[in-house]
Amino acid sequence: MFGFDYDNKKILLTNLNGKIYATDRICTHAEADLSNGILTEEGITCPLHLSVFNLETGMPQNGPAEKPLSTYNVKIEQNEIYVEVD
Numbered sequence: 909m910f911g912f913d914y915d916n917k918k919i920l921l922t923n924l925n926g927k928i929y930a931t932d933r934i935c936t937h938a939e940a941d942l943s944n945g946i947l948t949e950e951g952i953t954c955p956l957h958l959s960v961f962n963l964e965t966g967m968p969q970n971g972p973a974e975k976p977l978s979t980y981n982v983k984i985e986q987n988e989i990y991v992e993v994d
């Protein structure tokens with residue numbers, strides 16, 4: 909996992925089984941930093957109250973979080989990772 913800031917957005921890059929995902933880095937429940945969370949096959953687990961977010965859709969799989977994370981398109985070219993941020 910790798911977190912970075914860009915243009916007031918806090919982004920989390922994750923590598924799950926060789927696929928790179930980009931989502932918001934801040935939990936939609938109580939603003940925990942997901943880069944301190946746990947990455948599993950189910951997604952990223954929030955370190956504060958343990959909601960698990962799907963990396964593809966950003967949807968929480970369990971409470972207490974109810975709102976999804978924003979997700980961003982990722983492109984890899986010549987070993988460089990590009991994230992499409994609106």
Ligand code: FES
Pocket residue numbers: 935936937938939940954955956957958959971972973
């Ligand atoms: S801050 Fe993430 S589930 Fe509460």
